[in-house]
Amino acid sequence: MRYIEEFHDPELARRLLDEIRATVTRPWAMMEVCGGQTHSIIRHGIDQLLPEEVELIHGPGCPVCVTPLEMIDKALAIASRRNVVFCSFGDMLRVPGTDRDLFRVKGEGGDVRVVYSPLDALEIARREPDKEVVFFGIGFETTAPANAMTVHEARRLGIGNFSLLVSHVRVPPAVEAIMRAPECRVQAFLAAGHVCSVMGTAEYPELAERHRVPIVVTGFEPLDILEGVRRTVRQLERGEHRVENAYPRAVREAGNPAALRMIEEVFEVTDRAWRGIGTIPDSGWRLSDAFRAYDAEYRFDVGDVRTAESADCRSGEVLQGLIKPHECPSFGTACTPRTPLGATMVSSEGACAAYYLYRRLEVAPVG
Structure with missing residues (x-):
């Protein structure tokens, strides 16, 4: 349990909170980028323990939540086809498309x-050569190396009945888009430690300098987050805007060289749509020309899918940090984990799911 229990020490948490209170002199708003951090913050009540001058804004850091509706509908179209085995992580099965989800497709006879x-999906393709096996490859930089390696392995082994439906997104362009939005209130970022464990920190200094915002790489346990907030507040109070690594046990400046080489070989940068946000230039990856034969979008010709978002769901505003989940009129009524309108209520990292799970159903006192 090393690196887990020791980062839950209540006495150390009190000391960090005391230091934050002693440092802060004016209101500051910072965004945690990762949905895992959001859940830790809400679960442990960190946002309520911090002084009222410190506001935590929940960002678009849930990979399930930002997978665009168009891509969900493409997945549904492919999964509905005969002779297709559609493979996915479990948290994607209840993400609503325009009129159904993957659970519905499975109930209607689809092999999901x-x-x-x-x-695991590649092994299914090897065992069942008469089936077309598709893996739903979503996520931030964290999951990209494993998906890239799997496609690379499929080509090496000559497994031709495997393909990847790719919906990978990249964090730095999203930070850029957030800072350029006219309504942006974000003054600093808590960067996602698992992303930086793969990519390193090289992409962040330019962002911090251009937008004059501190960026502190942070882990996921309570003390990780409090230490990230402490460092961020210290920079803000001093008028600094540097990149700091508060998660050195997992993150190195150069990232993971082997993972980076695999990503570079298999993927290429592309524009990518983010659910509820829109298209962000250069914010995603797609399979490169050398691996295009393994791209499910091309193999199944689903480029003409048309989508329609729910008019009652304001998850896009939640993902941009413009509102808190409980400020959506549908939250907890028309939209619950059993009857979700948007992905932020479905995903294990979604902000709406965190607020619902931990009973943060209305504005709570802070401080």
Whole structure:
């Protein structure tokens, strides 16, 4: 349990909170980028323990939540086809498309299977050569190396009945888009430690300098987050805007060189749509020309899918940090984990799910 229990020490948490209170002199708003951090913040009540001058804004850091509706509908179209085995992580099965989800497709006879790794899907393709096996490859930079490696392995082994439906997104362009939005209130970022463990921190200094915002790489346990907030507040109070690594046990400046080489070989940068936000230039990856034969969008010709978002769901505003989940009129009524209108209520990292799960159903006192 090393690196878990020791980062839940209440006495150390009190000391960090005391230091934050002693440092802050004016209101500051910072965004945690990762949905895992959001859940930790809400679960442990960190936002309520911080002084009222410090506001935590929940960002678009849930990979399930930002997968665009168009891509969900493409997944549904492919999964509905005969002779297709559609493989996905479990948290994608209840994400609503325009008029149904993958659970509905499975109930209607589609061969939809939950797997725990893209390599599980590749093994299914090897065992069932008469089926077309598709893996739903979503996520931030964290999951990209495993998906890239699986496609690379499929080509090496000559497994031609495997393909990847790719919806990978990249964090730095999203930070850029957030800072350029006219309504942006974000003054600093808590960067996602697992993303930086893969990519390193090289992309962040330019962002911090251009927008004059501190960016502190942070982990996921309570003390990780409090230490990230402490460093961020210290920079803000001093008028600094640097990149700091508050998660050195997992993050190195150069990231993971082997993972980066695999991503560079298999993927290429592309514009990508983010659910509820819109298209962000250069914010995603797609399979490169050398691996295009393994791209499910091309293999199944689903480029003409048309989508329609729910008019009652304001998850896009939640993902941009413009509102808190409980400020959506549908939250907890028309939209619950059993009857979700948007992905932020479905995903294990979604902000709406966190607020519902931990009973943050209305504005709570802070401080």
